[in-house]
Amino acid sequence: MELNNYRSILSTLIESEILLSTPQNATCDNVKCTPEQFASPALDHTFSAHPPLWNYENPTYSYPYAQTGLPKVFETLPPTSDVTEVLTKTRLLVFLGAANTPTFRRCLAEPGVFILIFESNASRVAHFASQVRPSRLVNRALILLGNPDELIPPLSDILPPNLFNLGFPVFFTLPEMATPQQAKKTIEAIEILFYRYRIYSLSGQGNFCNLPMRPIRKELFYDQQFHFYSNIKEYLRWLSIQPLRKAFLGETAVLVAAGPDLPNHLQYLRNVRDSAVIIAVNNALKPLLQAGIHPQFVVANDTSVHTTRSWEGLDPVPDVYLVAHCLTNMGGNIFPRKFIFGNHKPEIFGTRPELRLHGSVISTAFSLARHMGCAKCVFVGAQLSSPDPWTMSYSKGSIHENRATNHDRPLTDRWPQLVPVKDMAGKTCYTTLNFLDAAHWLRDDIRTAQIPCVNISSQTILHGPGITLHPDYPIQPTGRLPLRLQRISSATEKRPALEPVGEFVKHELREWINIENEVASVLQTTGDDFFTRAKKTLDQFDANNVTYLVQRFDNFNNKRFHADVFESKSKDVIAEGLRSYFSKVFQMAKIMQSSLVSNFQ
Structure with missing residues (x-):
C-alpha cells in the first residue's frame, strides 16, 4: 500500500x-x-x-x-x-x-x-x-x-x-x-x-451522605440551602464579578494556597505585594494575616459549612476584597467589599458570571485571575500534596494545620493510605484522589488558557505544560495596579429588585411553616394511621428535596434510617426510624425559618 x-x-x-x-x-x-x-x-x-x-x-x-x-x-x-x-x-x-x-x-x-x-x-x-x-x-x-x-x-x-x-x-x-x-x-x-x-x-460532599439507596430529588444540600438564605442580604448589597472582568489586564497574579511550604515563601509575598494582584484561597488567609500580609483578594467556593472556620476570630480587613460563590459563607462584616459569582434562583436575584472551578479552590483562584485579564500567574503554596502518606499537610496557622501521624506506619498501597505521586522535582509525595483530580483539571485549564504560569516550589504536583519552576520569580510592576484597585472599589452594578426578593422570601417562609406543621401533625398520629400518614409525607419529602436536605443536617444517619425504615421487618423499628427522621425535619424547618426571617427584614 x-x-x-x-x-x-x-x-x-x-x-x-x-x-x-x-x-x-x-x-x-x-x-x-x-x-x-x-x-x-x-x-x-x-x-x-x-x-x-x-x-x-x-x-x-x-x-x-x-x-x-x-x-x-x-x-x-x-x-x-x-x-x-x-x-x-x-x-x-x-x-x-x-x-x-x-x-x-x-x-x-x-x-x-x-x-x-x-x-x-x-x-x-x-x-x-x-x-x-x-x-x-x-x-x-x-x-x-x-x-x-x-x-x-x-x-x-x-x-x-x-x-x-x-x-x-x-x-x-x-x-x-x-x-x-x-x-x-x-x-x-x-x-x-x-x-x-x-x-x-x-x-464528594454533595452525595456522600446520600448513597444511591433509593431515588430522591437532589437540588441543594443542607449547607448550600442554609447559606442561600443567609446570603440574601449579601445578594442585594454586593456586586457580581462582572466589574472585575479584564480590570487587571496585563498584571501578574500571585495565587496563594495553604500548602505546608507556604511559611517558607512569606518574605517573597511581602516583596511582591505591591507589584502583583495577590489572590489567596480562604484557607490561606489566616496564615497570611498572621504574617502581616494582606492579599488584595481572597476567594472562597466551598459551599459546606466548614468555610465558616476560615473567618472565625478575624477582625475586619479593610484592604482585602472577598470573591465568593453565592452558596458559601461570606464572612459577615470582615470584608469591606464583596464580589459574588455563581447562580441560584437567577430569575429572582439576577444572573452572575461564573468562574471555572474543580476540586480545589486554587482552581477558582486561577479562574479569577483569568477573568481579571492577568497575563501571568505565580503559584505559592499550591502543592496539592503531602509528605505524609496518611494525611494531607497544610500551612501552619491555617484552619487545616498539620496533624501529627504515625510516620513509621507501614505503607499498604490502598485506602486509607494516600496516593503516591511524584512532585515537580521527581520525589515521591502523597495526595488524595480529589486533589490529584484537581491537579489534572487545573493543568488542562492552564494549558488551554495559554496563560504562562510559574510555581515557586518544586514540592508540588501542579506541574506540566505551561507551568515552569522559578523559586524566586521576579515581578515587574506595571505601575497601574493602585489605580486599578481604586477603580473597582467604586464600581457599580444593577442590583436585584427588592419587591420580587421580598415575595420570594415570603413564599419560602410559608413553605417551611407548612413543612413544620405537616411534620408536627404526622408525629402526633398513632397506630396504623401513623404509618399511612408517614409514608405519604415521606414520599412528598423525597420528591421535593426535603429528604436530601435533612441528610446533611445535624448528624442525621441516612444509612441507619434506610435500614430501619426500608429493611426492617419490625413495626417498632420502622416507627422509630420514621419518627427520628421527622424530628430532624422539624428541627431543620425551624432553623430555615429563623434564617429567612433574620436575613431579610
Whole structure:
C-alpha cells in the first residue's frame, strides 16, 4: 500500500470522528513508514495488572447500593485476569497501542463494549486501520493519536462523562507500546476521569451522605440551602464579578494556597505585594494575616459549612476584597467589599458570571485571575500534596494545620493510605484522589488558557505544560495596579429588585411553616394511621428535596434510617426510624425559618 493511501486512511478516520490527534499529527504528514515495517504480526495485547487508583478510595463506595445484584462501581481485578473475565466486569476497555491483535478482535466483537485506543505512532494507526474497516469502529472505538498531554481540546473535554457509565476502565497494552512512564501517565489520566465522573459523585460532599439507596430529588444540600438564605442580604448589597472582568489586564497574579511550604515563601509575598494582584484561597488567609500580609483578594467556593472556620476570630480587613460563590459563607462584616459569582434562583436575584472551578479552590483562584485579564500567574503554596502518606499537610496557622501521624506506619498501597505521586522535582509525595483530580483539571485549564504560569516550589504536583519552576520569580510592576484597585472599589452594578426578593422570601417562609406543621401533625398520629400518614409525607419529602436536605443536617444517619425504615421487618423499628427522621425535619424547618426571617427584614 502506498504512503499516500496510508495518509488517506487516517484522513478518513478523522472525518469519521474515529481518530483525534494532537496538532502535530492533524495533517497525517507523520505517516512515513512503509507497510513492510508492520508486516510481521504484532504480539497480543496483555491485561495490565497495575494497581488502579481506586485502591486508594474507601471500598464502601465500590458497592453503595441497598439492593443486591448490581455491578460494582469499581474493583481491582486479579493480575491473572483474561479478556473473558474482564468482559464480565466492564464494558469500557482501553488499549495502549493500535494493533489488530486477537485480544482486540475479541473485545470489538463483544456487544456493548466501547474501546479507547492510545497510540503515539501515526504509521501504526494507519496500518491498524488498513486491517480493521472503519465502519466496524464507528460508535465502538475512539483512537487518540499523540501525547495525551498535548490533545486539544484536552482529554477531559473529549471523553463524555456518560462514557464511564459503561464501567471502570480496564487496560490492555502492547509490549512495544511507548515507555512505561508514558503508559503510566495515560492510565492515570483515564482512571482519574473515571474517579471524577463516577466515584466523586458518591464520595464528594454533595452525595456522600446520600448513597444511591433509593431515588430522591437532589437540588441543594443542607449547607448550600442554609447559606442561600443567609446570603440574601449579601445578594442585594454586593456586586457580581462582572466589574472585575479584564480590570487587571496585563498584571501578574500571585495565587496563594495553604500548602505546608507556604511559611517558607512569606518574605517573597511581602516583596511582591505591591507589584502583583495577590489572590489567596480562604484557607490561606489566616496564615497570611498572621504574617502581616494582606492579599488584595481572597476567594472562597466551598459551599459546606466548614468555610465558616476560615473567618472565625478575624477582625475586619479593610484592604482585602472577598470573591465568593453565592452558596458559601461570606464572612459577615470582615470584608469591606464583596464580589459574588455563581447562580441560584437567577430569575429572582439576577444572573452572575461564573468562574471555572474543580476540586480545589486554587482552581477558582486561577479562574479569577483569568477573568481579571492577568497575563501571568505565580503559584505559592499550591502543592496539592503531602509528605505524609496518611494525611494531607497544610500551612501552619491555617484552619487545616498539620496533624501529627504515625510516620513509621507501614505503607499498604490502598485506602486509607494516600496516593503516591511524584512532585515537580521527581520525589515521591502523597495526595488524595480529589486533589490529584484537581491537579489534572487545573493543568488542562492552564494549558488551554495559554496563560504562562510559574510555581515557586518544586514540592508540588501542579506541574506540566505551561507551568515552569522559578523559586524566586521576579515581578515587574506595571505601575497601574493602585489605580486599578481604586477603580473597582467604586464600581457599580444593577442590583436585584427588592419587591420580587421580598415575595420570594415570603413564599419560602410559608413553605417551611407548612413543612413544620405537616411534620408536627404526622408525629402526633398513632397506630396504623401513623404509618399511612408517614409514608405519604415521606414520599412528598423525597420528591421535593426535603429528604436530601435533612441528610446533611445535624448528624442525621441516612444509612441507619434506610435500614430501619426500608429493611426492617419490625413495626417498632420502622416507627422509630420514621419518627427520628421527622424530628430532624422539624428541627431543620425551624432553623430555615429563623434564617429567612433574620436575613431579610
